[in-house]
Amino acid sequence: MTRLPLILAALALLCGCTFQGTGIAPFNPAPAPVSERDLEVPFVPTPPEVVEAMLDLAQLGTDDLLIDLGSGDGRIPIAAARRGARALGVDIDSSRVSQAVLNARMAQLETRALFRTQDLFQTPIRDASVVAIYLMPEINLRLRPRLLTELRPGARVVSHAFDMGDWRADAHEVVDGRNIYLWVVPAEVAGSWTLTDPDGSVMTLDLDQRFQEVSGTLSGGGQTLALGDVTLRGTQLRFIAGGRTWWALVDGGTMTPDPAGGTQPAWRAQRNS
Numbered sequence: 001m002t003r004l005p006l007i008l009a010a011l012a013l014l015c016g017c018t019f020q021g022t023g024i025a026p027f028n029p030a031p032a033p034v035s036e037r038d039l040e041v042p043f044v045p046t047p048p049e050v051v052e053a054m055l056d057l058a059q060l061g062t063d064d065l066l067i068d069l070g071s072g073d074g075r076i077p078i079a080a081a082r083r084g085a086r087a088l089g090v091d092i093d094s095s096r097v098s099q100a101v102l103n104a105r106m107a108q109l110e111t112r113a114l115f116r117t118q119d120l121f122q123t124p125i126r127d128a129s130v131v132a133i134y135l136m137p138e139i140n141l142r143l144r145p146r147l148l149t150e151l152r153p154g155a156r157v158v159s160h161a162f163d164m165g166d167w168r169a170d171a172h173e174v175v176d177g178r179n180i181y182l183w184v185v186p187a188e189v190a191g192s193w194t195l196t197d198p199d200g201s202v203m204t205l206d207l208d209q210r211f212q213e214v215s216g217t218l219s220g221g222g223q224t225l226a227l228g229d230v231t232l233r234g235t236q237l238r239f240i241a242g243g244r245t246w247w248a249l250v251d252g253g254t255m256t257p258d259p260a261g262g263t264q265p266a267w268r269a270q271r272n273s
């Protein structure tokens with residue numbers, strides 16, 4: 001994927017161009033305390049319609065806490081706050097943060113959209129239910145292990161322009177010629193589980209996992225069946241085995257029937273240590 005659009009847009013901004021129709025005060029071209037050369041990712045704003053599409057893709061709701069890692073002028077957290085969510089933006093460049101704080105105040109959203117000058121690699125993210133990024137491919141890859149381990153399973157990550165390498169996106173859209181991606185942080189399911197059906201039968205569920213890609217077998221009664229049509233989205237695992245569709249909700253070392261699958265026998269699975 002080319003960086004040319006980012007670089008061109010950064011150059012346009014450095015030349016003093018402003019952006020129109022955002023409802024947000026234009027970028028102040030006064031010299032920044034952090035030089036653009038020191039930044040691994042320059043400030044390039046996401047167009048407003050792309051911001052809205054990112055929030056739609058993440059299905060942002062009023063219960064969400066969105067963190068924008070590298071928040072620039074604050075447009076993504078402010079748009080999230082406008083939808084009733086709580087939002088935090090962090091940027092390493094304090095002049096961007098000052099601009100974002102001013103923009104939030106102008107939008108009368110300063111109690112719901114907060115901003116902090118901070119290196120995104122030092123930002124605690126575990127409380128976020130949605131993380132927004134518009135960074136660079138290699139920064140996404142450096143962030144990836146933290147997104148997968150620090151965020152709760154089911155948290156969403158939404159990215160403008162760049163993907164996450166071999167962590168395949170759960171959804172991808174092109175909006176006004178720009179790529180936006182969504183990942184749902186998968187629960188950790190790899191390993192061996194003991195599955196008990198209410199009729200008393202006990203089976204072993206063995207799962208292999210790479211990100212949200214899962215395969216495995218269900219063994220019991222002298223038979224081993226390969227799982228079919230396995231999907232994992234956040235904490236929701238679904239597979240077919242023995243002519244039956246299993247809908248599971250994963251909670252740490254326990255699986256129980258997922259009500260999304262309708263009425264199911266009250267089976268339970270426990271991870272083997």
Ligand SMILES: C[S@@+](CC[C@H](N)C(=O)[O-])C[C@H]1O[C@@H](n2cnc3c(N)ncnc32)[C@H](O)[C@@H]1O
Nearest residue numbers: 041043044045046070071072091092119120134
């Ligand atoms: C491409 S802009 C995206 C701005 C905003 N998220 C948007 O989509 O409009 C990237 C932002 O990341 C900030 N940034 C770069 N490196 C950073 C770092 N290590 N920690 C925090 N922010 C950083 C830059 O100052 C810039 O404002």
